Amino acid sequence: MLTYKQKHEQANREAIATVVGLVVTIVVWIVCGFGLAGLDVQVFHTPIWVVGGTVGTWVCAIIVSAVLARRFFVGFELDDEPSASLEGGADE
């Protein structure tokens, strides 16, 4: 079982992995959109850059989230330590 500190360290690693995922998505968005805009290729009467830049980026984002969730993110208890309450207005 992770300690509170270890959970924070894990959350920090997950945040960094997420930023890397963002960079990957941005690169795919540029390459599959602007990068393909010069090609005179169409799919169902739609320019290839439209398909790549929109559907391609979307598929990339799904893969990024799935990889993050399954490979980089770790499940742990969020409530394993007693907490001081900031919640007010409990008195009857």
Added chain:
Amino acid sequence: MNSIAGLLPVVVFLVVALVIAVFARRQAATDSGGFVSEYFLGNRSLGPFVLAMTTIATYGSVSSFVGGPGQAWVIGWGWVYMATVQVTALFLLYGILGKKMALVSRKLGAVTIIDVIRERYQSNALAAIAAIILVVFFATTMIAQFVGGAKLFEAVTGYSYVMGLAIFGIAVILFTTIGGFRGVAFTDTLCGIAMILGIVVLAGGILSAGGGYENIMDTIAANHPEMMEPLSGGNMPIGLYFTQWLLVGVFTFCLPQSVVRTMSYKDTKSLHRAMVWGTVICGAMMIGVTALGVLSAGVLTGDLKADYGGSVDNIIPTAIVQSLPPWLAGIAIIGPIAASISTVSSLLIASSSAIIKDLWLHHVEAKGERAPEKTVVRSSQVVTLVIGVVVFVLSIVPPDVIWKINMFAFGGLETAFCWVLVCGLFWKRANKTGALLSMGGGTLAYCVAMALGFKIAGLHQITIGITVALVLMIVGSLVTKPTEAKALEAFFPEK
């Protein structure tokens, strides 16, 4: 024309939403987490599907359904390409802030993000400023949502703008007041489903009216070849892509109405699943609905000024009316109306929590007193109701161009909260002075730049706000004393 067939699906939808809110209220009564935690955070009980849907429904607004597609009708596929940046919204939110906010808020027993900010920076002044900024920008966004929904209602059903505003305005105020955060999350889920349904129905109508997808594409290519280019013949400059990446892509994870959802989920498994499911649904919705704007250009081939009232906000309502029979039009407008009310309900409950929890209850507790629960219950509901009514009244005289108002509020909230949240959670050296300067100075710089129309290199004013906020956070924190280590234990634990 006044169409009962167009009105009926909307009324049925709103009644279902009200029933769900009542159900959520009853379910809440059986939980034992305390009223404030339940009403403003749903007792941290959200599972993956509801978490994903409430985040998407809050994020996707009437602007996504009306203003954005309207612009796409003018610009073409470049606008859809730009809207695609929104596919990152959910994995950024859950991946960067999801675990940290859940851990810290549970450790502190925090119910609002302002609770977290107050504890992190040990500053009541910062918390008060944050609450005020939040309420002001939320109110602005809510007005845009009400106006967008009511305009659409008027255009599609033929009933008056005020009647539309009254019908769904009263419904959303009621079900938010009754259901609290849990009710909002549940109705958001219903709204998310309705949004998808609305997109599918409208897509069917447009494709049918335009003689099929390929025919529509050929019409657009023949009439407006520039709509098939990413820069749209100069209508979509690179700078616009860049700033939209910041405004509706990268920095959306700092929007307080989204961040509060990272404090409300049940367990890490729910977060992981919501991240994948949410990215699938968010992409389908945002790309799909914006693409409908482009496809409308194959059906609505007239002139914007002469034929469609001179506003891009009229495009989608016109497309609905012209491509669908009244009863299907009634179903199609549930989508944008759902987008509108789900955003309003989330902002309404968050505004109410800022006033009740962050300002009033904190003030009472600071005096060493505790408010009786009955008073808290009543006050929470009354404040939610009052904010809703004020926004409703302000919406009776509608402003123009919804997506611009929405973008203004987006930029303001991102500027105010981005570095305060990110540095608060990830940079130990960030302190009260830096946070106060960042939130106050950044927001001021953004609003002044917006008011004067001042831009640097033609970029949207978000670049000014967010840069000023970052510089002030760093300088302010480095030139003043660090926060005491003891106060940071929940945020940067040593063991």
